[in-house]
Amino acid sequence: MEVVGVLNPAAAIVGNEILLLLRVAEMPIQNERSIIVPMLDEASSDTYPLRYIEFARDAGGLDTSDPRILRYKGRMYLTSLSHLRVARSSDGVHFSIDPQPTIPPHGEMEAYGIEDARITQIGDVYYVNYTAASRHGIVTSLMETRDWTTFTRRGVIFPPQNKDVAIFPEQIGGKYFAFHRPDAGSFEPPSMWLATSPDLIHWGGHVHLISPRANFWDSVRIGAGAPPIRTEEGWLAIYHGVSSEGHYALGALLLDIDDPSRVLARSEVPTFSPSAVYEQDGFFSNTVFCNGVVQDLADSNRLKIYYGAADRCVAMVEDTIDNLLDSLRAKPVMV
Amino acid sequence: MEVVGVLNPAAAIVGNEILLLLRVAEMPIQNERSIIVPMLDEASSDTYPLRYIEFARDAGGLDTSDPRILRYKGRMYLTSLSHLRVARSSDGVHFSIDPQPTIPPHGEMEAYGIEDARITQIGDVYYVNYTAASRHGIVTSLMETRDWTTFTRRGVIFPPQNKDVAIFPEQIGGKYFAFHRPDAGSFEPPSMWLATSPDLIHWGGHVHLISPRANFWDSVRIGAGAPPIRTEEGWLAIYHGVSSEGHYALGALLLDIDDPSRVLARSEVPTFSPSAVYEQDGFFSNTVFCNGVVQDLADSNRLKIYYGAADRCVAMVEDTIDNLLDSLRAKPVMV
Numbered sequence: 001m002e003v004v005g006v007l008n009p010a011a012a013i014v015g016n017e018i019l020l021l022l023r024v025a026e027m028p029i030q031n032e033r034s035i036i037v038p039m040l041d042e043a044s045s046d047t048y049p050l051r052y053i054e055f056a057r058d059a060g061g062l063d064t065s066d067p068r069i070l071r072y073k074g075r076m077y078l079t080s081l082s083h084l085r086v087a088r089s090s091d092g093v094h095f096s097i098d099p100q101p102t103i104p105p106h107g108e109m110e111a112y113g114i115e116d117a118r119i120t121q122i123g124d125v126y127y128v129n130y131t132a133a134s135r136h137g138i139v140t141s142l143m144e145t146r147d148w149t150t151f152t153r154r155g156v157i158f159p160p161q162n163k164d165v166a167i168f169p170e171q172i173g174g175k176y177f178a179f180h181r182p183d184a185g186s187f188e189p190p191s192m193w194l195a196t197s198p199d200l201i202h203w204g205g206h207v208h209l210i211s212p213r214a215n216f217w218d219s220v221r222i223g224a225g226a227p228p229i230r231t232e233e234g235w236l237a238i239y240h241g242v243s244s245e246g247h248y249a250l251g252a253l254l255l256d257i258d259d260p261s262r263v264l265a266r267s268e269v270p271t272f273s274p275s276a277v278y279e280q281d282g283f284f285s286n287t288v289f290c291n292g293v294v295q296d297l298a299d300s301n302r303l304k305i306y307y308g309a310a311d312r313c314v315a316m317v318e319d320t321i322d323n324l325l326d327s328l329r330a331k332p333v334m335v
Numbered sequence: 336m337e338v339v340g341v342l343n344p345a346a347a348i349v350g351n352e353i354l355l356l357l358r359v360a361e362m363p364i365q366n367e368r369s370i371i372v373p374m375l376d377e378a379s380s381d382t383y384p385l386r387y388i389e390f391a392r393d394a395g396g397l398d399t400s401d402p403r404i405l406r407y408k409g410r411m412y413l414t415s416l417s418h419l420r421v422a423r424s425s426d427g428v429h430f431s432i433d434p435q436p437t438i439p440p441h442g443e444m445e446a447y448g449i450e451d452a453r454i455t456q457i458g459d460v461y462y463v464n465y466t467a468a469s470r471h472g473i474v475t476s477l478m479e480t481r482d483w484t485t486f487t488r489r490g491v492i493f494p495p496q497n498k499d500v501a502i503f504p505e506q507i508g509g510k511y512f513a514f515h516r517p518d519a520g521s522f523e524p525p526s527m528w529l530a531t532s533p534d535l536i537h538w539g540g541h542v543h544l545i546s547p548r549a550n551f552w553d554s555v556r557i558g559a560g561a562p563p564i565r566t567e568e569g570w571l572a573i574y575h576g577v578s579s580e581g582h583y584a585l586g587a588l589l590l591d592i593d594d595p596s597r598v599l600a601r602s603e604v605p606t607f608s609p610s611a612v613y614e615q616d617g618f619f620s621n622t623v624f625c626n627g628v629v630q631d632l633a634d635s636n637r638l639k640i641y642y643g644a645a646d647r648c649v650a651m652v653e654d655t656i657d658n659l660l661d662s663l664r665a666k667p668v669m670v
Contacts (some may be wrong), residue, residue: 108543109543157541158541160522181473182496183495188471204490205536206474206493
């Protein structure tokens with residue numbers, strides 16, 4: 001196996017440090033005769049046992065048009081296997097990374113890897129939701145930790161196909177809220193929904209929030225980023241959108257503070273798009289994807305926005321809440 | 336509009352009567368030039384307002400290979416619009432049917448109709464879960480009633496794509512349980528999952544239960560039928576499976592009484608398949624689909640199994656719990 005990408009980190013403040021939960025994607029070293037797909041060996045009791053499926057390149061019927069996916073005889077596999085790894089920094093720029101996988105995938109539901117975590121701190125507990133892939137599909141699962149050493153898995157909270165879940169950092173009207181991104185098949189392109197929960201484990205009250213917009217930067221697919229931030233004007237969320245050219249960019253969404261199903265404003269143009277060489281060229285090119293944002297401890301207006309660049313590396317851009325709200329005020333696109 | 340099918344009834348005992356909640360499917364009268372698709376007019380405040388989309392047959396790009404669905408430019412529509420209607424009987428054979436739609440579709444999430452209800456009685460309350468279709472996809476929603484006159488909608492309990500939900504009639508270990516049938520896209524053919532809930536509104540603890548089996552009668556797609564029945568050997572459930580020829584048949588599933596995620600037995604061959612002319616020839620031919628079963632008040636071993644026949648009409652077949660358990664004992668196919 002070789003690392004093909006370190007990407008899409010969740011972010012949190014832990015003590016005086018900024019903690020990132022990185023997605024580390026590994027791929028078997030390929031050869032000219034075959035394409036090799038990695039997965040967890042569920043039959044083994046080792047910590048992180050692997051097995052491989054080899055597809056002969058001349059077998060025919062292999063679809064490798066998307067580098068992240070292998071399609072064969074109507075079935076889908078992932079070309080890489082991801083785990084989660086903690087990185088810590090006192091300045092938000094220089095990080096020390098755990099030398100081993102902090103959280104390897106585990107069990108039947110995570111056999112194709114775990115990806116794209118989000119961290120929501122509520123009281124002393126850090127809730128980590130993450131995408132889990134397996135032959136049963138793409139689900140979102142939850143784990144919790146207090147010390148970033150011991151992690152307790154709480155199971156699948158959104159069944160297939162569902163990813164891009166972000167849990168709000170506080171209850172509203174006695175209920176927890178989360179964004180999620182179900183797949184409505186051919187009825188509608190992937191859209192953002194909102195759900196409520198009494199306990200973060202069981203979710204209901206599902207409502208459709210926003211859909212991709214034809215002829216905009218987010219016309220093909222959208223999904224939540226990091227957990228939203230409470231501001232004086234409403235819940236501010238950074239989300240990603242995919243354009244008709246397949247480029248991933250970031251935009252902002254403003255929701256009513258008491259009723260987050262009310263959309264107050266939505267970016268007409270991206271707040272951040274791929275422009276640097278490491279954003280335009282990589283494992284999946286022309287991609288910026290954010291699932292980790294922290295507010296500066298000294299000045300809560302200042303944001304550090306961590307993001308995966310071209311599915312290859314992690315980068316950070318600074319912005320302010322005021323600036324994002326200004327951009328929404330100028331162009332209050334309602335839907 | 337004309338009625339094209341009365342099908343897939345939920346069933347319950349209400350007082351001394353058997354109550355069916357029928358799905359009534361209506362379709363606009365078509366013409367030679369166009370295909371007309373019906374949907375709810377969400378802009379109107381009438382009880383059951385309709386609007387229509389007309390597709391010119393010579394426009395090209397229309398896919399009508401499945402009579403239930405119209406595909407056009409990558410989007411999916413339903414060719415018929417369903418509502419739910421109550422029918423009552425004292426003998427389980429002769430029914431009087433409400434002259435008007437008892438429960439018409441309502442609101443954004445039900446704009447393409449409501450279908451295939453299941454009834455779970457818990458105490459004095461009848462919980463009715465049903466499939467709701469709209470441009471946002473296929474979801475399962477919940478309503479409740481005590482008197483079959485007033486119905487309270489409790490919202491979407493399983494987000495897209497999810498149908499074939501059946502709620503267990505009692506709590507197990509302090510939690511409610513339900514079968515559901517998420518769509519895992521190209522990862523796995525549609526499979527049965529199990530979820531838990533503290534309140535029937537919010538669902539979590541999702542686990543994969545059983546998948547279609549290659550070279551069996553249920554190789555393409557499976558889904559739960561009516562709510563499962565408590566027996567001395569475990570939870571007995573009748574489910575549907577679709578074969579490689581596209582035929583819908585019924586089979587049985589036996590689950591551990593204390594831990595329904597443990598599958599004890601599963602029908603190797605169907606317990607009931609299309610054989611009568613009204614099962615083999617209809618709107619969607621070679622189909623028997625069950626979502627309503629009642630136990631005889633005088634002899635709880637005797638079951639009345641109501642089912643949709645060829646997506647056209649409702650029929651009933653009698654069987655016994657003993658007979659179904661015997662069939663599973665003879666062939667305990669485990670997965």
